[in-house]
């Protein structure tokens with residue numbers, strides 16, 4: 001456990017790594033930590049992009065706070081300064097940026113906006129471990145070691161990283177029944193400990209993480225170079241290629257997505273949608289009033305994730321690109 005926490009500190013540049021049970025708990029513990037420190041309160045608004053995985057939003061509502069959903073930028077499919085501005089107008093006290101698909105969703109403009117308003121910045125880095133600039137942009141970041149993530153355990157696992165000693169202490173206590181020393185409970189905490197067996201599994205895989213992320217970059221860059229089809233929009237790449245670890249490679253197929261996915265399936269190419277139903281359209285949130293989120297809605301209708309894990313070789317990528325280039329919606 002200590003070895004993994006030290007590795008997290010070295011890898012992210014944050015001063016403290018705290019292993020916890022999973023990514024959702026990591027996000028929740030960060031928000032609960034700010035609550036016990038008196039820096040956030042129940043009912044506070046937290047900006048979060050509408051196209052994120054539901055865990056980001058669940059963490060906010062489970063901490064008794066209010067998710068301020070905003071549209072992502074269409075090009076990056078991630079939170080932008082415009083989203084933060086919209087959220088500030090709605091009274092936000094914090095921002096949860098999500099490095100969705102592995103792309104770091106933070107820049108100078110977002111940072112100065114958030115800082116000038118005194119917003120607390122939380123990063124959902126569940127999909128972005130090892131991305132340059134992720135896990136250090138904010139005040140605290142949540143990591144997931146779920147098996148499908150870029151650094152996966154054999155079961156659930158997660159971590160909080162932060163350079164704030166008070167928050168690190170609060171999170172560590174909250175995750176362990178709220179106790180700061182043995183049988184001494186300062187908070188009504190939870191049990192969100194990381195299983196030491198999972199910590200050992202993760203640790204064994206850490207030496208390969210930079211190379212594993214580089215393999216994903218190679219696949220992503222090859223897809224983008226080879227895919228040429230007017231019906232398919234390839235994803236935008238960041239200027240600094242190290243700022244993306246390609247947890248997913250997500251194309252957009254604006255007019256023929258269902259046909260496209262059926263065509264891929266007919267050609268033995270798996271595909272998926274991350275995520276088909278955005279959090280605000282889930283039944284669990286149907287009692288709440290949400291703003292219009294046109295970009296979020298449009299992305300949910302157009303996105304398709306292509307295979308990019310280590311199970312997909314570079315030759316597979318070449319084959320899949322060739323198959324995609326022959327997709328002809330008019331011929332269907």
Ligand SMILES: *Cc1c(COP(=O)(O)O)cnc(C)c1O
Pocket residue numbers: 022023024025052053055056098100124126127143144145146156157158
């Ligand atoms: C996976 C994921 C989470 C939650 O992590 P778990 O370890 O599965 O709880 C949170 N946010 C995002 C963006 C994720 O992809």
